[in-house]
Amino acid sequence: MLKVEIDSFSYSERTILKDIHFTLKPGEHLSILGESGCGKSTLLHLVYGLLHLENGTIHYNEKKLLGPTKTLIPGEPFIKLVAQEFKIMPFTTVAENLGSHLSRLDEEKDEKRIDELLKVVELETFKNTLVKNLSGGQKQRVALAKALANEPEILLLDEPFSNIDTFLKSKLQRKIFSYLKEKNISCITATHDSEEALAFSDKILMLKNGTEEMYGTPEFIYKNVSTEYQAGFFGEANLLPEKLFSSEKASAEIIVFPHQLEISEEKTKLEVTVKKCYFKGTHFLAEADYNGKIIFFNNPFPLRKGNISYLKISE
Numbered sequence: 001m002l003k004v005e006i007d008s009f010s011y012s013e014r015t016i017l018k019d020i021h022f023t024l025k026p027g028e029h030l031s032i033l034g035e036s037g038c039g040k041s042t043l044l045h046l047v048y049g050l051l052h053l054e055n056g057t058i059h060y061n062e063k064k065l066l067g068p069t070k071t072l073i074p075g076e077p078f079i080k081l082v083a084q085e086f087k088i089m090p091f092t093t094v095a096e097n098l099g100s101h102l103s104r105l106d107e108e109k110d111e112k113r114i115d116e117l118l119k120v121v122e123l124e125t126f127k128n129t130l131v132k133n134l135s136g137g138q139k140q141r142v143a144l145a146k147a148l149a150n151e152p153e154i155l156l157l158d159e160p161f162s163n164i165d166t167f168l169k170s171k172l173q174r175k176i177f178s179y180l181k182e183k184n185i186s187c188i189t190a191t192h193d194s195e196e197a198l199a200f201s202d203k204i205l206m207l208k209n210g211t212e213e214m215y216g217t218p219e220f221i222y223k224n225v226s227t228e229y230q231a232g233f234f235g236e237a238n239l240l241p242e243k244l245f246s247s248e249k250a251s252a253e254i255i256v257f258p259h260q261l262e263i264s265e266e267k268t269k270l271e272v273t274v275k276k277c278y279f280k281g282t283h284f285l286a287e288a289d290y291n292g293k294i295i296f297f298n299n300p301f302p303l304r305k306g307n308i309s310y311l312k313i314s315e
């Protein structure tokens with residue numbers, strides 16, 4: 001089990017991470033969700049052993065990981081990191097790149113392993129292509145396959161699907177994350193992609209300015225968002241007074257997602273004027289004005305600009 005206890009980490013004088021504590025069991029998948037610059041990559045680099053952690057400890061199965069000041073080659077051998085700037089050899093073929101990470105003792109076994117890895121990342125047809133002739137997304141997939149070559153115990157992925165088009169992305173995510181489960185490889189992904197985090201992780205750690213904002217299962221996180229920052233990861237969200245939907249005495253503000261609102265046939269306290277309407281494939285997203293505040297709600301059909309609607313919580 002991996003045990004991360006970061007009391008604080010700073011680059012020079014500036015504190016980047018503070019009070020980050022979590023454990024990761026074998027085969028478990030944790031997503032680090034946070035806005036750009038909040039410290040996701042820094043966290044992965046600390047776990048991998050590229051950065052020295054002065055205030056805190058990282059243990060793997062009771063063994064303290066020592067970091068770059070105490071090891072000859074930074075980076076633990078049983079952990080693989082696929083960084084944002086992935087390093088792959090441009091003038092060799094995809095197969096040669098993967099082969100360079102295998103034992104080379106048994107040619108036939110290595111060949112089978114290369115084919116298996118290419119299948120996971122869907123690059124079978126590019127086996128003999130020079131890496132320099134691949135697209136950005138294809139290179140990213142080679143980097144992923146390379147990290148998997150030696151079956152690490154922990155895989156750290158920094159925005160692993162950022163260069164991959166939506167068409168392939170979901171398929172690749174399903175394949176890679178189920179491969180990791182099958183092989184019992186623990187995984188930490190740094191991502192902005194809440195759909196990926198909700199669908200594939202066991203736990204989510206949401207960061208804000210380098211500290212823990214929320215931690216829990218995807219379902220727990222989604223059901224318990226209570227601020228605009230937290231809800232912002234899951235699309236458009238409205239922060240509205242609770243009293244609009246319950247008694248006048250309620251004083252809290254609550255997060256209401258667009259799919260939780262619908263047009264009411266009767267008058268309600270939430271009277272809005274439609275400003276714009278966007279086609280979303282399965283429905284329309286209406287942008288409307290409520291007392292000078294922009295709010296969003298879903299509707300099965302388009303609404304005209306200026307349309308006045310009364311909204312209620314959908315049933």
Ligand SMILES: Nc1ncnc2c1ncn2[C@@H]1O[C@H](COP(=O)(O)OP(=O)(O)OP(=O)(O)O)[C@@H](O)[C@H]1O
Pocket residue numbers: 011012016034035036037038039040041042043190
């Ligand atoms: N080597 C460094 N020296 C000083 N500051 C750094 C260094 N690397 C990163 N930072 C700063 O630390 C903060 C956290 O950076 P980090 O790369 O961990 O964020 P991130 O959440 O991964 O961002 P992104 O999603 O944009 O990749 C940023 O403000 C960044 O400017």
